[in-house]
C-alpha cells in the first residue's frame with residue numbers, strides 16, 4: 001500500500017469516527033428550517049447558554065453545536081434520563097456520547113429526570129440564565145407542564161423557549177398529551193412572552 005493510500009485510508013477512518021451515528025428515528029430534521037430563522041440572532045455569539053430537555057442520540061444538540069453555538073465560549077446543557085429509563089437506552093447513550101464527542105468541552109450532561117435536575121442545582125438553574133430552552137423530554141402532559149414552568153423561570157428575557165410535539169397524540173386520553181400542558185402554560189403565562197410560532201412545535205420569546 002502506498003503512503004498516499006495509507007494516508008487517505010487514515011483520513012477516511014478519522015472522518016468516519018467523527019461522523020454522527022443515528023438510528024432511523026429522526027424527530028428533528030423537519031424543524032431545521034424554522035430553527036434557522038428562530039435562532040439566527042444567536043449564531044456565532046459568545047457566552048450563550050442553551051438547555052435541552054430530552055437529547056436522545058444528540059441529533060438536535062449536535063445541530064445546535066454545529067450551526068448556532070459555534071463560538072468557543074458558548075455552551076449547551078443536556079438533560080436526559082438515558083439508560084435509567086430502559087435498557088435499550090444504553091445504546092442511545094453511547095450514540096449520544098459519540099455524536100457529542102467533537103464538542104464535548106461545550107456540553108454538560110445531566111443524566112436524570114428533568115423535573116429533578118431543574119431543581120437540583122439552584123446556582124446553575126437560576127433565574128434569567130439560559131438564552132434558549134428546548135423542551136423535548138417526557139411527553140406526558142403533567143411532565144411537559146412542570147418542565148415549562150421550571151424552564152421559563154431560568155430563561156433570560158429575550159430568550160427562546162421551544163416545545164416539541166404540541167400536536168402529538170400518544171394517548172387516547174387528551175388530558176395526557178402535550179397540547180393540554182402547552183395550552184395551559186400559554187394561558188397562565190400570557191403577557192410574559194411573545195408567541196412566535198404554533199404548529200407541531202411552539203416557540204415563544206420571553207418578554
Ligand SMILES: C[S@@+](CC[C@H](N)C(=O)[O-])C[C@H]1O[C@@H](n2cnc3c(N)ncnc32)[C@H](O)[C@@H]1O
Nearest residue numbers: 028054055056059060080081113114136137138
Ligand atoms: C424525543 S427524544 C429527544 C429527541 C432529541 N431532542 C432530538 O431531537 O433528537 C425524548 C428524550 O427524552 C428523554 N426523557 C423522557 N422523559 C424524561 C424525563 N422525565 N427527564 C429527562 N429526560 C427524559 C428520553 O430518554 C428521550 O431520550
